[in-house]
Amino acid sequence: MFFETTIDKRSKKAMIDFLAGHYRYNTMNGWNHSTSYAHCIKVNKLGLTSEQSNAAYDMLQTDFWNEIDEPIADFTSEMSGSYTIGTNGRSNGYLVLYKSEYELTGFKSYCRTCGQRNFKLVHDAAKSADHAFIEAYVFRNGGCWVDAIYLAEPAIAAIELSDEEKLSMVQSAKLACKDATIGNKCGACGTEGEHGRVNYTRPQKRLSVSGKNVDQNEDFSEWSLPELRNRVELVRRFDQACDEIRDNFIGLISTCKVVEEVVMIPKTVKRIECCHAS
Ligand SMILES: [Zn+2]
Ligand SMILES: [Zn+2]
Ligand SMILES: [Zn+2]
Known part of the structure; x- marks a missing residue:
């Protein structure tokens, strides 16, 4: 548990402190000022040893994200699509909790x-x-x-x-x-x-992700205990998914190393050819 914390869900104050004090980040660009629950996943904020950090910086040069992002799909389907997790910020250094919903694509x-x-x-x-x-x-x-x-x-x-x-x-x-x-x-x-x-054998749906804020400037003191517990559960589940992603990343850098190879890509080039009377 790096991001996940334990909260006493019998205590209204503990739950409010957790929600109101949780790290937040922008859901979209900085200028629209919408924020949601988030975690910073920059290499220097992941609690890595210096050896792990070196391996991590090498890994950042590759397309590694698909290797470690499965917890997001699990989280999203557990939430029946009403919440998901995305990356945001320069160099995608933040995991952010987003509101979302499934919509039909209409493809048959x-x-x-x-x-x-x-x-x-x-x-x-x-x-x-x-x-x-x-x-x-x-x-x-x-x-x-x-x-x-x-x-x-x-x-x-x-x-x-x-x-x-x-x-x-x-x-x-x-x-x-x-x-x-x-x-x-x-x-x-x-x-x-x-x-x-x-x-298709089933109706095709896609996830539509909303940039709306989640609990920004929310006055939690007006929430009932069951409401607070539900929200704490959601945010803790988000923290858990962030932990799983971090674990996957650490697993990746400790079991795989980045190798450099030169690839030959066939490509069509256009050049000018002139007709000269010779
Ligand atoms: Zn027919
Ligand atoms: Zn075709
Ligand atoms: Zn010529």
Whole structure:
């Protein structure tokens, strides 16, 4: 426990002192003056030995963050997305508690080849050629005709199915065509079939993070004991996550070292070539 502290949750004063005295930092830029609970995670504030510090400064030259930030995902899902943790400040030297919420992305399918996401579903393949023909007909003009006009189209009238069957195919296609495509061709890379678009099995959500302050200038003396306890629990859980991130970082610098390598990147260069009469 480096950041986490123990608080007597029977004492109103102890809880208020903890919340009001907790380290804070800006949620956005300094000039909008919104702050929240935070911890400084600059190398010289992590309580490292000088040997660890040297290793830490080497590590800062690399893309190490993804190796150690998993506690943030755990914290966020435990909070059902209503709080998360982000970095802020020059060189991201602070971990800050943020308000957040999940929102639906609206994406319904994605391409298995290039990953491009699409707002439309891939419509289930029709079970017969006649059904497929009627569906394609309806999808092609966006389902904008009244039912009887589809049925009267010579190509559809010629199909040997009962009018009831055709009508139900027309009606379901009219509903489906608003947010689905026939076939699963990707609009970006053009792949279709086995490696083309496929529907998501669950609604896709993303976390929207708010820059609003958390408990800034809050008068905790007006809070009830259960309210204070809940908030103390949240902030202690935040402290705990910060500890886990710090532990991960120390684990990383003690088990991995930074190696330097020269990479050859193929690149296209443009140069001027002139035509000279020689
Ligand atoms: Zn269908
Ligand atoms: Zn694609
Ligand atoms: Zn030349």
